[in-house]
Amino acid sequence: MYHPGQTLRRFGLAGLLCLGCGAGAVAMPTVPVSPTPASLLDRADSGIKLSDHAQFARLLDQLDVRRNELTSEQRWHLQYLRGWQAAYQGDYDRSRAILDEVLEKSDDDVLRFRASATLINILGDGRRYQEAFLRLSQMQDQLPQITDDAVRYQGLGEAAQLLISAGQYDLATSYADQMLAHIPPGESTCKAMYFKLHARYRSGTLGDTEDPMLRDGIAACTSSGQSVFANAMRADAAGVMLRMGRATEAQALLQRNYADALRDQYIPVSAQFEAMLALANWKLGDVPTAEKFARLAVASNSKSGVTEPLSMAYDVLYRIAEGRGDYRDALDYHEKFMAADKGYLDDISATALAYQIVSQQVQGKRQEVQALNKQNVILKLEQALDRKAVENSRLYITLLLTVIAFIVFWVYRLKRSQLRFMWLSRQDSLTGICNRKHFIEAAEGLLRHAEKAGKPVALLLIDLDHFKLVNDTHGHTVGDQVLKRAVDACIPLLGHRDLFGRLGGEEFAIILSDSNHAHALHRAEEVRAAIANARITDAPTDINISASLGVVTTEYSGYQFRQLLINADHALYKAKRDGRNRVVSGREDGATILPFAAGEKKVVLER
The missing domain is CATH 4.10.860 (DNA Excision Repair, Uvrb; Chain A)
Structure with a gap:
């Protein structure tokens, strides 16, 4: 299941919002009685783009009506604002066409720099990461020649946002610090604080709402009327709370600011609110409310491709359907969750890979x-x-x-x-075994080969018992030692053709080649016993480890990996429900799952 903050996946707030800090960033207090086209243009290219987007759109319409009164330079400025507006509304194809025209035909170097920065964000949202990082590299080379503080602020913000998505948190933080050191006139610390705090969230070092920097950042964004950034910070804080098991506080924080997030009309933030509200309410046992918000998150992300909120929402819907005993819907939602989760992880890997490739190319x-x-x-x-x-x-x-x-x-x-x-990219950084993406790909290939050869294969799904309690009691450092010790205990029991991977958190899986049902149960019991005999001796107190295992084989579940995983998950759930620290087999007869404990079967055989 999704655990907030555990994978620290990319948040949906687009870097283009920083681009509101270009020329004319100081909002005029009032529009003149008879505004000139130049004054309308200055007001449109101000903080109003974020604080009152509807008024910004009306100003652009007024300027379009008076286009004949604009100079050539002012027309290109208006065209740039139209491209910015299209990107804000998610119409990336139209935005890119407009901004490409500005880059090609405008003579204003500053305006072309701003258009290039906006295009970098559009390329990132369009998952054209390599091209985005190439443009970013070119823009970084131009920064020393940019003397306009507001435009430099914009370029630094775009660099920080894209580097966060590539996992370069220290470098992104350095750019955010440069932004904080040189705030342009009319700007607040809001955007720079967001990038610095979001880098901390993604790196796992952000506290909750008691963090002084987080409180200051939210206050700066609220006082400057930039509620999109304030709500993005609140979503990060809620993610930390959920990770720490403080679902009640997370639900209260999100619910209190949900209406404000909807008013912003910025889908990545509102969808994140909805997905986290679904997860928080599910953890609190409010299933109807959790289902409502999960469906809202799915609807919000219907045109956005694979995103973190979509993966989270499908996971909650799967858990709800499973709890109701509606296994058909549960299977459907689990397949959608796995597809969204795999796509999201692929997207993160592609971003990091693009950064490395471009860095090497440069x-x-x-x-x-x-x-x-x-x-x-x-x-x-x-x-x-x-x-x-x-x-x-x-x-x-x-x-x-x-x-x-x-x-x-x-x-x-x-x-x-x-x-x-x-x-x-194929290895889990903590334990050294296969990561989820590589394990699933390798398992599917192994199953295809076994099916052609007519050989049985077994899947062991392993979940460490009471792992959250270990983290909460002893801290994440000890928790990491527990994960590595459990893996070390299992590795000597595996053959050279077996496959071992970490699916996420404290959940692992083993594929046993050429293994029938009886052999798989025996091997699973060996794994359980090995983990139970492992000890963590360098913690303040000795920590006992145990694990629950769900076992399925192709003899009863077929050679489709997703079906094996669903049946193994049901068996694992039975093992948890029956008291943990045991092996349970999942055998499929018709449409009914018949689990039983490996120890019970062993007693029967001994008789």
């Missing part, structure tokens, strides 16, 4: 420039050597070989770095 281009400069030097030396004695030609040959060796060495290092990154 580094590679710099190396190429250096190599070309060295080659130019060599060519000049070669011309000089032609006028010298033959023995001096040896120096040229030596230099040439050095350059070639340098290039070969650089290519080797680059290739090795790429291979290492691909390997790391």
Whole structure:
């Protein structure tokens, strides 16, 4: 099940909101009685874009009516604002077409810089991450030449937002600190505080609403009328509360500000509220309210592709249907949850991979420039050597070989770095075993091969007992030691063809190749006993570990991985319900799951 803050997935607040800090960021107190087109344009390109978006849209309509009164420069400025508005409303194709035209035809360097920054965000939302990071790299090279404080503020904010999505939290925080150190006239600390706090949330170091920096950030955004950012910070705080088991406080915080989030008409924030409200109410036992908010979150994300709120909402709906005994709907929601969750994790991996690829490309281009400069030097030396004695030609040959060796060495290092990154993307960073994405892909491939060969395969679903209590009592550092110790206890029991992966949190799975039902139960009991015998001795007090296991085989559940996982999950639920620290088998006869404890079967065989 989804655990807030555990995976720290990407929040939906788009970086384009920072782009409200361009030229003319100081909002005029009133519109003149007979406003000129220039004054209307200045007012439209102010903080009103976020504080009163409806009024911003009306100003653009007025400017369109008076387009003939605008200069060429003012028309391109209006065109840029139309592109910004389309991006805010989620119409990325139209926004990109408008901003591309501004980049191509406008003579205003500052306006083109702002259009480029907005395009970076659009490319990110369109999951064109590599192109987005390439444009970001180009924009960062232009920053030293930008003297306008407001535009620099905008560029730094875009860099911070995109780097957060790539998991570069320290670098993103440094950009946010630069924003805080140079607040343009008319701006508040709101946006810079949000980027810094959101980087802390994603890295797992953010406290809840008692965190002084969080309180200051929400206050700054509220006082400056930027409720979108204030509510985004509240959603981060609620996520921390849910992770800490404080569902009542999280529900109260979200419910208190939900109407305000709806008024902003910014779907990524309101959908996050709805998904978290669904999870909080489910944890509190209010199933009807949880179902209502989960369905609202699904509806809000119907056109947004795979997102964190969508995955969270489907997981809550699955748990509700399962609790009602409606296994058909539960299976349908579980499949949707797995698809959304897998897509979301793929999206996060793609973002991080794009950042690494672009970083290596930029580094590679710099190396190429250096190599070309060295080659130019060599060519000049070669011309000089032609006028010298033959023995001096040896120096040229030596230099040439050095350059070639340098290039070969650089290519080797680059290739090795790429291979290492691909390997790391398949591994769980804490335990060293397969991560969820790689485990599912490998398991599906193994099942296809076994089905063709006609060999049985077993799936063991493992969940550590009372793990949340360990985290709450001893802290996450000890919790991490428990996870690693449990994995270390299991690894010696696995064969070279078996597959071991971490699905998330304290949940693990093992695929046993060429294993029938009886053999799988025996192996599962060995795993349970090994975990139960493991100890954490370097904690303040000794900690006993135990695990509950659900076991299914292809003999009863077929070779479809999702069906194996559903049946194993039912068996695991039975093991938890019957007292934990036991193995339960899930066998499917018709449409009924018939679980039984491995220990009971063993007693029967001994008789």
